[in-house]
Amino acid sequence: MSGLPAATVRRLQKLPQVPSVWEGDRHKLSGSPPMGSQTEGECILWVDGVQGVVRAMEVVPADSGFEPMVRTLIMAMERPHAAPPARPQKIIVRDREVQFFLRGILHELDIKVECQPELPLIDEILQSFEEANERIPPPLPEHYVELLTGKALTLWRDAPWDYLEDHQILAIDLDHWDIQTLYVSVMGRLGMEYGVLFYRSLPSLKQFRQDAGQPDTPEEMEEAFLRQDCLYLTFQAGNPELNELPDLDLAE
Missing domain, CATH: 3.30.420.10 (Ribonuclease H-like superfamily/Ribonuclease H)
Structure with a gap:
């Protein structure tokens, strides 16, 4: 300049x-x-x-x-x-x-x-x-970091999206941490985005499916995603361009 x-x-x-x-x-x-x-x-x-x-x-x-x-x-x-x-x-x-x-x-x-x-x-x-x-407290307590990383890697290697569609919901009974049941939806069967969503209530899962099924605008779709009462784990490449590579191992 x-x-x-x-x-x-x-x-x-x-x-x-x-x-x-x-x-x-x-x-x-x-x-x-x-x-x-x-x-x-x-x-x-x-x-x-x-x-x-x-x-x-x-x-x-x-x-x-x-x-x-x-x-x-x-x-x-x-x-x-x-x-x-x-x-x-x-x-x-x-x-x-x-x-x-x-x-x-x-x-x-x-x-x-x-x-x-x-x-x-x-x-x-x-x-x-x-x-x-x-x-500012860390986003994840230190003693959980290694555990969560290991579980995420195990999930990637197990690849549940190879045999589960996103509409095939698993129910995990916990009865702990104020959570009775987690309802699990698996993403990735279509090869577009990989991950799992853990809904903390069945009504939240049903409401999202209803809202996401008939969005009129991208803003309404975004609002539907933000209203979900769930925990989630998704995989993506640090460089978005690498997501297009068919042989990319996102676990890295």
Whole structure:
């Protein structure tokens, strides 16, 4: 990106310039990459250092270059969170390369770009993110992870979809964990999507079959799926394009 389009420059020049200093930075997200993503994500933040508010925030792939910093900055000026549109007098970033890049991009907007190693407000926000993330319980208790993975692999190798249609329902009597019976439907006989659904009540299973049988729009079909009272386990490739390969072992 050698510069902003002339129309964008004219649009931003019409915004009032306020005596504010904004901090901008991108920070690696903790945890695993999102499902289906091959790259880790980073969070871009632009914060008004005078008002102490986050004007814009965006999550982007870690290898996306400097352009998302500009895009998010424009968002912070034109469509900020909880603040009126405006241009700052000065912005501060932590990375020297980002500073030089933004200087070239913003030279027509009369915005001073500086670099300093410490960004107090952003560092405080990032620290609060880390603390909040530590308080979030894992989606599955650790002592169940290995067990569930093993059972999922066993299910894939047993391949119940080779001999059961989705309308052939199995009833599993549990009488435990406030569940009397699980009603199991197997997907995959048609070779389109593999998995099992464990309905926690027979009325929920019947209601879904009724709703899904006569959907008028994709939205109604999606709503029918979301209303299901069930647990489910499905298999899919990390890269959706690989699903088309006939010899792909989804257990991997």
